Amino acid sequence: DVKVTQSSRYLVKRTGEKVFLECVQDMDHENMFWYRQDPGLGLRLIYFSYDVKMKEKGDIPEGYSVSREKKERFSLILESASTNQTSMYLCASKDPPPVDEQYFGPGTRLTVT
Amino acid sequence: GEDVEQSLFLSVREGDSSVINCTYTDSSSTYLYWYKQEPGAGLQLLTYIFSNMDMKQDQRLTVLLNKKDKHLSLRIADTQTGDSAIYFCAESTMAGNTPLVFGKGTRLSVIA
Numbered sequence: 001d002v003k004v005t006q007s008s009r010y011l012v013k014r015t016g017e018k019v020f021l022e023c024v025q026d027m028d029h030e031n032m033f034w035y036r037q038d039p040g041l042g043l044r045l046i047y048f049s050y051d052v053k054m055k056e057k058g059d060i061p062e063g064y065s066v067s068r069e070k071k072e073r074f075s076l077i078l079e080s081a082s083t084n085q086t087s088m089y090l091c092a093s094k095d096p097p098p099v100d101e102q103y104f105g106p107g108t109r110l111t112v113t
Numbered sequence: 114g115e116d117v118e119q120s121l122f123l124s125v126r127e128g129d130s131s132v133i134n135c136t137y138t139d140s141s142s143t144y145l146y147w148y149k150q151e152p153g154a155g156l157q158l159l160t161y162i163f164s165n166m167d168m169k170q171d172q173r174l175t176v177l178l179n180k181k182d183k184h185l186s187l188r189i190a191d192t193q194t195g196d197s198a199i200y201f202c203a204e205s206t207m208a209g210n211t212p213l214v215f216g217k218g219t220r221l222s223v224i225a
Contacts, residue, residue, distance in 0.1 A: 033212050040121070042217030043201070058212075090155055094212070100144055100205040102213050104155035106139075 003027075006091055006103040012111045018058040021090030021108050031094040032074040033102070034058075034066065036087040043090065049074055081112045116221060117216035119202050124222045131189040133219045135202030138183060142204040145211065147187045150199040157189070159200075189221075197223045 006023035025032065033048040035058075040060050047066040058087030063085060067075040076091075078085055092106040119135045135144070145165050147157040162169045162176045162185075169176045175188040189196055199220050203213040 018122075031212070040217070041214045045212055048212055057159070079146075092212075097205075099161070100142065100213065101155075101158055101161065104148075104157070106155045107153070109153075 002008050004091055004093055004103050006089075006105040006108050008108050009106060010109050010111075012113065013078075013081050014113055015082060017081050018110075019024065019081050019110065019112075021030075021076040021078075021089055021091075022109070023074045023105055024072050025093040025103070026072065027093065027095075027103070028071065029093035029103075030071070030094075032068065033092045033094070034064075034074065035090045035092065036060070036077045036085075037090055037107075038087050043063075047077065086110060086112045086113070117202055117204055117214050119216040119219045120219050122222070124224060124225075125192050126223050127223055129192055131192045131196065131200075131221055131223075133187045133189075133200050133221065135185040135216055136183055137185065137188075137202070137204045139161065139204060139206055140145060140183065140204050142183075144205045145176075145185050146201075146203040146205070147174075147176065147185075148201040148203060148215075150218070152198070153205075157186060168178060175220075177185065186207070192221075192223050194223045194225055197221055 005057045017046040034046045035043040089108045092102045094102045124130045124157045147159045173190045196225040199218040201218045202216040
């Protein structure tokens with residue numbers, strides 16, 4: 001079974017703190033993704049990566065950065081957390097075409113106070 | 114650009130059938146997916162259908178695809194309280210390394 005794990009299920013941080021969210025997959029996938037999920041807005045793509053050290057902006061990259069130093073690990077960084085970044089963060093990795101299935105981690109619920 | 118639309122809420126009685134609908138805009142979609150998200154959890158793949166098929170059945174789940182109208186539906190027979198969740202429709206265009214395009218999700222509530 002593909003496993004995508006995220007470093008924390010729940011996180012509480014203060015405004016202005018630097019926050020690291022870690023994601024690890026064990027299926028040697030090249031493609032990895034970070035989403036945030038908010039009620040009524042569905043999943044919004046923040047960043048994705050298709051190879052080590054490669055990254056692409058998604059729909060809402062502002063206020064975030066990412067790091068992909070190793071194939072299995074994709075980190076999301078909030079340089080200076082703000083209250084509007086309180087959300088559920090979901091990491092995913094993806095099979096190559098043709099099936100293209102995305103596998104999701106359990107999510108990290110981040111609260112910024 | 115690509116867009117996937119679904120209604121946000123559906124409420125059904127236990128034992129009835131549920132039908133969750135989705136429309137998509139990209140005619141080059143190759144695979145279409147249904148994901149389920151239970152409260153506090155990530156998304157799990159329920160089923161998928163290749164674009165050259167019009168129906169796929171898997172136990173209580175039936176997926177219907179109308180490629181002409183770009184309409185996808187998920188029918189859950191004999192809906193149970195454990196089916197209460199958010200259901201996401203998603204499409205893949207096989208355009209290189211791009212992510213799947215997800216709808217906003219339909220929250221299914223099952224009334225006992």
